[in-house]
Amino acid sequence: MQDAVRVAAIAHLVHDSGALVDSIEIVRQRQSDDWATVVARWTEERTSQPRRGAVDIVLEDGLWRARGGWSANANHDASDPIWRAWGSSRGSMSGWVSDPACAVVRLRNAEGRIESDVVESGVAILLYGGAIHRGAVVESLDSGGNVIGATALHPT
Numbered sequence: 309m310q311d312a313v314r315v316a317a318i319a320h321l322v323h324d325s326g327a328l329v330d331s332i333e334i335v336r337q338r339q340s341d342d343w344a345t346v347v348a349r350w351t352e353e354r355t356s357q358p359r360r361g362a363v364d365i366v367l368e369d370g371l372w373r374a375r376g377g378w379s380a381n382a383n384h385d386a387s388d389p390i391w392r393a394w395g396s397s398r399g400s401m402s403g404w405v406s407d408p409a410c411a412v413v414r415l416r417n418a419e420g421r422i423e424s425d426v427v428e429s430g431v432a433i434l435l436y437g438g439a440i441h442r443g444a445v446v447e448s449l450d451s452g453g454n455v456i457g458a459t460a461l462h463p464t
Contacts, residue, residue, distance in 0.1 A: 310337065310339065312371075312372045313337060313339060313344040313346060313365050313372050314334060314337065314346065315372075316363075316365045316372040316373060316374055317334070317337075317344075317346035317348065317363040317365055317374065318332055318334075319374070320363045320365075320374035320377070321348060321350055321363060324374070325350070325352070325359065325361070325379055326352050326353045326354050327350035327351065327352060327353065327359070328350065328351045328352075328353045331349075331350045331351035332348055332349075332350045333348060333349045333350065334346060334347075334348050335347045335348055335349060335360075335429050335430075335431050336428055336429055336431045336433060337433075338402075338425065338433040338435060340435050340437070341367075342366060342367040343364070343365070343366055343367070343399050343400070343435060343437060344364070344365040344366075344372070345362050345363070345364050345365070345400040345402050345433045345435060346362060346363050346365060347360075347361070347362045347402050347403075347431050347433060348360070348361065348362070348363070349382060357381065357382075357383075358381070358382035358383060359379050359380065359381065359382055360379065360380055360382040360393055360404070361377055361378050361379030361380060361393075361395060362377050362378055362379075362395060362400070362402045362403070362433075363376075363377040364376050364377050364397050364398075364399060364400055366399075375397075375398075376397050376398075377395070377397065378394075378395025378396070378397070379395075380393045380395070385406075386406075388406060388459065389406060389407075389448070389457040389458070389459050390405065390406060390407075390410075390413065390446050390447070390448050390457055390458075390459055391403040391404065391405060391406055392404040392405065392406050396440075399435065399436060399437045400433060400434060400435050400436065401415065401433075401434045401436070401440075401446070402431065402432065402433040402434065403431065403432065404430050404431055405427055405430060405431070405432055405448060406448070406457070407448055407456060407457060408430075409450050409451075409456060410427055410432075410448040410449065410450065410456065410457070411426065411427055411449060411450055411451040412424055412425065412426055412427065412432075412448070412449040412453075413425055413427065413432035413434065413446065413447070413448055413449075414446070414447045414448075414449060415434050415436065415440065415444060415445070415446050415447075415461070416444065416445050416447070417440055417443060417444040417445075418443035418444070421436075423435065423436045440461060443460075444460070444461040445458055445459070445460055445461065446458065446459055446460075446461055
């Protein structure tokens with residue numbers, strides 16, 4: 309199934325993001341039973357601009373299909389305490405972490421639900437499969453489990 313997810317992600321990046329197919333680098337992929345998020349870097353064909361982002365892939369009627377995603381200019385970093393570049397969707401949040409000491413990214417909501425992911429290749433992917441409500445907090449943790457950064461997901 310992982311090959312089918314990668315093929316669907318690459319097709320989406322070429323068709324919907326204008327990526328040069330030979331420029332696409334899959335940085336990370338995380339998958340549940342019927343949902344996957346693929347984080348990648350690529351060059352936009354029309355502008356030659358380097359991009360980075362993610363594609364959400366869902367299993368529908370036995371086929372993996374793109375279901376949105378996010379992208380950003382690869383030459384600019386955000387000033388966010390958790391993420392250098394990130395995005396979220398109905399079922400996932402992903403991106404490059406800001407702090408090189410960050411080993412885990414954790415999402416906590418007011419109801420006590422926790423989703424986390426170990427940082428690999430500077431990237432974390434949180435799969436939560438549903439809406440995250442106001443009051444949720446995103447945290448970065450070091451390798452000892454200590455919180456080194458935190459921010460409200462939807463500031464009030």
